Amino acid sequence: MLDPNFLRQNTEAVASNLARRGHHFDLESYAAIEKQRKQLQVETESLQSRRNTLAKAIGQGKSQGDNVDDLLAESAEVGESLKQKSAALEGLQSELEALLLNTPNLVADAVPDGLEEADNVVIREVGERPGLGFEARDHVELGAMHAGMDFEAAARMSGARFVVLRGSMARLHRALAQFMLDTHVNQHGYEEANVPFMVLPQAMQGTGQLPKFADEAFEIQGEHARFLIPTAEVPLTNLVADQIIDAGELPLKWVAHTPCFRSEAGAYGKDTRGMIRQHQFEKVELVQIARPDQSQEAFEQLTSHAEAILQALKLPYRVVALCAGDLGFSAQQTYDLEVWLPSQKTHREISSCSHFGDFQARRMKARWRNPETNKPELLHTINGSGLAVGRTLVAVLENYQQRDGSIVVPEVLQAYLGGQTVLSVNV
RNA sequence: GGAGAGAUGCCGGAGUGGUCGAACGGGCUCGCCUGGAAAGUGAGUGUGCGGUUUAUCCCGUACCGAGGGUUCGAAUCCCUCUCUCUCCGCCA
Structure with a gap:
């Protein structure tokens, strides 16, 4: 939520800022x-x-x-x-x-102009694309060769946009999540959290999914309205809702591995093949709660933490600064991390790291006590995927595939797979 | 699922219709005392919103789990809900 006071005194400046993202105020x-x-x-x-x-x-x-x-x-x-x-x-x-x-966040000055995806700016490209030397199979094909992805079985019990992972695919998926959690906890200083997967409407409103985007979430039928979380951002960020945090505790850094549920309303016909866009997927999410004067740095840092996973997995990726028009409702600035997918010969989003300023904090009444003023002031919130597990699985399969369809296990994952170095097709 | 108890400020805990933003204690902040500290001692110590100012100050208003009601007047009475705790039952 925007600062009502600021809005009152700078109405026209707000309107022209919001126009940058294509919002008419x-x-x-x-x-x-x-x-x-x-x-x-x-x-x-x-x-x-x-x-x-x-x-x-x-x-x-x-x-x-x-x-x-x-x-x-x-x-x-x-x-x-x-x-x-x-x-x-x-x-x-x-x-x-x-x-x-229903009014989106202000756009940060550093955000590039533009209203469409094409206006996003590639900031850097990291890692080398694998020289496969043969026509890349996509993850659906590879999954089938390993008898590890059953879209039909999932569709029979749950409908479209679900998958059952089996055998080595399920284990590789689990290894990825574990590796990500361990890295963020041990290398990057995050506290691991295990959080509810259903939340009350006010939590969804706190982070900005409600009231405007109700049709993108799954609502639970029952005595009380509850929503399946579309991302762990919701429960993690809401940890500070209605709280006043001591300055000494900041920044708070949390990581959680959760399923994410999205109705994908409005995405009909988009990415219908494979695991790229599902109603349920898993994600390791990073959240930082920071004092305003340190939040920009925290944002850059959090982005680098997500990048560290891609680097450790030796997956080629690029960092994209979203243009004003492509920013999410609550974000003032966003970097997307896009991984290289050989089968599509293109980069696909695998993480989105956003700085929300005090936008979410104001909705949640999340504050800290500023020792200089001794007054409660709004916090800043930052989050990013570190990373989307399902899409990372896709990226590993496609980038590490061999001519015979076997998959080389990235070095950092081998310990999680009992030392296995290759996932062979015929096992 | 059944029975009971409770929810007040940073914490503990009073307050059962008026002068209560709320006693008292603890904590914290700033003084005094001290060579320094402890002890002692004095004062202060909520948040939101609005008006005004816009650096403050000040004024008004709201807030004692949430929402509704009774009343000239509600932290106090009534209703509904939520949450917490205890006991019983059930269950991973």
């Missing part, structure tokens, strides 16, 4: 609502003030045996008009809140 209707709100709030509060004064006087008068009929009469009048004013005010305030909840 309706200046006129905002100004109209805001003007009414101000007037109504002043009126309401002065009525409340009058009511409090009267109530006090009535109490005192009664205790002294005075006649308080006049005061009671006025109080009844005040109560009546207060009822109307406050109802009107409430309506306006929720209108304003709805507007704010």
Whole structure:
């Protein structure tokens, strides 16, 4: 959520910033609502003030045996008009809140201009593409050769966009997740967390998935509304919701391995083949909660932590700075990490690292106590995939495939597979 | 699933209709004391929103788990919900 105060005082600057990402902020209707709100709030509060004064006087008068009929009469009048004013005010305030909840974050200055994917800027390219010397098979084909990916069985029980992994594919998938967790915990100083996979609507609102993107998440039927998490960002970031964190504890660095559930509404016909876009996938997620003056550095650092996994796996990738129009709703700045897929002869997103500034923190009421002011101030939140496990599996299979379809096990994973160095087709 | 108890400020814990933003204790901050420290001692110590100012100050308002109600007036009374704890049952 944007700072309402800042918005009030810099409305046009906000509107032109949001225009960078292609969001139209309706200046006129905002100004109209805001003007009414101000007037109504002043009126309401002065009525409340009058009511409090009267109530006090009535109490005192009664205790002294005075006649308080006049005061009671006025109080009844005040109560009546207060009822109307406050109802009107409430309506306006929720209108304003709805507007704010549906307004995306401001775009950081460093973000490149542009409205489409084509305007994204490649910042660096790392690693060497494998010289296979033969036509690359895609992961679906490789999975089939290893009898390790059963899309049909998954479809029978769960419908489209699911997969059953078996044997070496399941084990390789698990090894990847374990390796990522261990690396972030042991090398990068993150605390491992195991979190709920279902959350209440307010948690989804805190990180920005609600109210605007309800149709992209799975909602649980039941007594209470709950959502399957679309990413561990939601439970991890919400760890600081409604909290005031001591300065000494910052930055908080969390990592969690969770399933992620996405309805992929609006993605019909896109990536229908294979494991690239599923309703359920696994991800190792990094989250940092930082003080504002250190958040930019934390963002760059977190990105490098995600990159470290790709580097350790010796997967070729590139870092892309998303242009303003391609930024997610809550993000002020985002780097995507895209891994090279030989079968598609292109880079595909395998991680997205974003800086949210205080946008999520304001929604969550996540604050820290600034020792300089001794006041609670909003935190900054940062997160990124480190990495998407399913897509990493795809990348490993495709980049490490041999002519006969066997897969060389990346060195760092061998310990997780009992020392195995190759996954052969005929086993 | 059944029975009961509870939810108050950074923490503990009072408060059962008015002068309660909330006693008291602890903690913390700033002083005093001291060669320094402990002990002692004095003062201070919530947040959101709005107005004003915009560096503060100040004023108003709201907040005692959440939402609704009764009342001139609610932390205090009533209703609903959520969460926590204890006992029983069930269960991975």
